[in-house]
Amino acid sequence: MRLIAGPSNKPLASAISEILDIPLANADFKSFSDEETLVDIHDNMRGEDVYIIQSTSRPANQHFMELLITLDAVKRSSARRITAVVPYFGYARQDSKSASRTPITAKLCADLLTTAGADRVLTMDLHARQIQGFFNIPADNLFGIPVFVKDIKNRFNGDDLMIVSPDVGGVVRARALGKKLEADLAIIDKRREQANDSEVMNVIGNVEGRNCIIIDDMGDTAGTLVNGAQALVDNGAKSVHAYVTHGILSGPANERIDNSTALESLTITDTIRYPHNGEACVKVRKVTVAPLFAKAIKRTHEETSISELF
Helix, strand or coil, X not given: CEEEECHHHHHHHHHHHHHHCCCECCEEEEECCCCCEEEEECCCXXXXXXXXECCCCCCHHHHHHHHHHHHHHHHCCCCCEEEEEECCCCCCCCCCCCCCCCCCHHHHHHHXXXXXXXXXXXXXXXXXXHHHHHCCCCEEEECCHHHHHHHHHHHHCCCCEEEEECCHHHHHHHHHHHHHHCCEEEEEXXXXXXXXXXXXXXXXXXXXXXXXXXXXXXXXXXXXXXXHHHHHHHCCCCEEEEEEEEECCCCCHHHHHHXXXXXXXXXXXXXXXXXXXXXXXXXXXXXXXXXXXXXHHHHHHCCCCCHHHC
């Protein structure tokens, strides 16, 4: 087995490498003067089962191109099998035509990974589960819920918990978490006027006096989280915390979280490196998914079941 760490999230790749007790391959990622990406892999890949670990997070285009070029380099090195380990699969929000003459970019990215040489894909908490069907190769979608369940139990001991979905589309995820924690479910009904801008309309469920936990797959500008937390407090919630798998946290996200009097904490995983630049927000906590990815990679290599992890 060979592990290759892309530049987007080397701390996660290093943690996975340490758990599996397999060193990361020696690979250089460079750029020409016009910012074209050059990948140079120094270790032998012939006949190997290769896992390329690279999130397509900010800057999304650069990290995605690095992944594609690495796949091509490994394919041309006669690897036996290549798995693209993409902890955060970017462009997943564009999974359908939202208007006339708009792309379905999630499908395009799936096709590009296949064309570049991926034999299978390993990712986590896709924005929409049907994206798995966009791939013409095996695509395993891991779930961050087991990691969150363990952390929530350690922090809250199940006291008056209310699991909250930030929108109707996230009800399945929230219900799954609520079932594991034996907690009730509430839903925030919102209207999104435009991308990265949301307006909370109503809270479905009685949250008065409850410790509310908002669960979502990603947090970008944090508008939904902050507005949702305020709506819950306005409806009598005792406290509001949020758990998000992919902490994109771009633009005004940190400032919004810091300035929110309703949202007490935000817990994210390390599928995306945080902080990106500058200081981290004091309200943001991190839990690692490295052990989960390490187990999934080992099971893929040994041709055993991944579903048994859940």
